[in-house]
Amino acid sequence: MTLGTGEPAVDASGLHKRFGHTEALRGVDLRVAWGSVFALLGPNGAGKTTAIRVLTTLIRPDAGSARVAGFDVVRQAREVRYRIGLAGQNAAVDPNLTGTENLRLIGRLAQLPRTHIAPRAGELLERFQLSHAPDRAVRTYSGGMRRRLDVAAALVPRPPVLFLDEPTTGLDLQSRNELWNTIRELVAEGTSVVLTTQYLEEADRLAHHVAVVDRGVIIAEGTPAELKAQLxxxxxxxxxxxxxxxxxxxxxxxxxxxxxxxxxxxxxxxxxxxxxxxxxxxxxxxxxxxxxxxxxxxxxPSLDDVFLALTGRHSESDQPSALASNGARP
Amino acid sequence: MTSAAIVIPSADIERRLPVVAAVRDAGAIAWRNLITYRRVPQLLVFSTIQPVIFVLMFRYVFGGAIKIPGGVPYVDFLMPGIFVQTVVFGAMAAAIGLATDLKTGLLERFRTLPMSRSAVLAGRTLADMSRNVFVIALMVLVGVAVGFRVHTSMLEVIAGLLLVLLFSYAMSWVFALVGLAVGDPETSQAAAFPVLAPLVFASSAFVPVSSMPTWLQGFALHQPVSAVITAVRDLTLGAQATGGSTGTDAIQALAWCAGILVVFAPLAVWRYRRTV
Structure with missing residues (x-):
């Protein structure tokens, strides 16, 4: 299977998405180079998750278009789905299945050949330090183990483009560092990664390219060094x-x-x-x-400082009314 | 960072005929849902306790006061009603299961996979149907234990039980839609009950419709639960005992099953595709 020759891993332009009165995306352009880590950095409610959902074919944009791995996310959604993995904010695994069963289920649904599924599941359990509990129901796993299994599930079909929506939110320091190392290894193996984060440090440590998202638009973009140079x-x-x-x-x-x-x-x-x-x-x-x-x-500098420098507002406050206030810390 | 094409070995992904893929995907999902019953057997136990209590209650507490026209023993009248009532209440499992999957983000993951669009729902409803095979068999045994006897041929009885199964399958699709639309397990259970209660209780399941007030009889006679129960009674008691015609009643019941499936299966799939 060939992935769009000469096209970037992700190429989106003019993405708009509205939910009721909320404009979650107001014209987002993204370009992610193959084999790179691209971070969408922004506070809660900035539109990061909406952007990920559009790119992973979960929702259709109201306007604009996006191509992932060379295929249109709306018109060729199925082709896109053959080439992506998504690990979201909550561990989307079945608590009643074992770790092995969860990964094998994903393998079957990802249309892997039967003979590839069991070895792949074993390999991923090993890699994510879950090989001590392959046959335990996931509901007995700790939070960190579930999260690792969730990322493992996203990797079952070896997706060339991996989406991670706030992968380290809620993880302890050690688990976070382990996940960062895993992401680096995946990139070294050729995977392109799009991740969202609220932490400047995470974007700084992992990403080749960072886009700062605020209220549905990208307000700054560049390498971490370029962004920090402004700051x-x-x-x-x-x-x-x-x-x-x-x-x-x-x-x-x-x-x-x-x-x-x-x-x-x-x-x-x-x-x-x-x-x-x-x-x-x-x-x-x-x-x-x-x-x-x-x-x-x-x-x-924290994300809040980046925000303050770029927008004159603090990042923590989600409420437009609070944003418009005199700049006092919420 | 290279802009050259990245090639994946083609053996990594199998392209199958859409129909084959849909059946395989639905099978995988059904397997996953059935494993839940093995891991959490309480689910199955509790879903069978309630109908057993209904059998005992109506057979021994209320049954004595209920006279069935035509001299049919009450227990023979009751059991077809119990079979249908059991699977109709059991169909709520589809709503609860899907709402749970929606909440945990599992459906979101499934929707990012190159799997058949109908598979999650088809798998869910197939798993529920397999569970119902077990539940119906159990209720037959319970019925026989409290004196339920059939008055027709084995073939007719089997046809009657298959009809119950088909109706349960159709109802699962209704509740699949409810679960997806509501999106929360507790709420979907609460939302389902007010719809189910009139269908199950304002029906011929437990008492003859002729004992109800006239204004209710019209509804009670012609709603789907009663239509299916009537056909199952024809097939287990014999049409002369029920005063109906097996053929006509069965066609009516089948028409309800088909109608519910034709309306609710596409609606549920449509809802699944635009959920999350």
């Missing part, structure tokens, strides 16, 4: 005892920074590529001006 690699937050003190601090330190510091109530936020150096200079200047912060935070 600075370190965020410094200074809490002062009053808004006036914060405003004075903001103007005191502005001179030595490439990016203008932002102020929110009594907090001043500085983003920089040269964190430690800038921190020393900032504290010196504030000391000289007799402005002593009451709190100090130094950290890597």
């Amino acid at each position: 600075g690699s370190t965020v410094i937050e200074l809490g002062l005892d009053s808004e006036q003190a914060a405003a004075r601090s903001q103007s005191v330190v502005a001179g030595l920074l490439a990016r203008a510091p932002e102020r929110e109530d009594s907090t001043v936020r500085i983003t920089s590529d040269d964190g430690p150096r800038v921190l020393i200079d900032v504290l010196r200047l504030l000391d000289a001006a007799e402005l002593i912060p009451t709190t100090l935070t130094v950290r890597e």
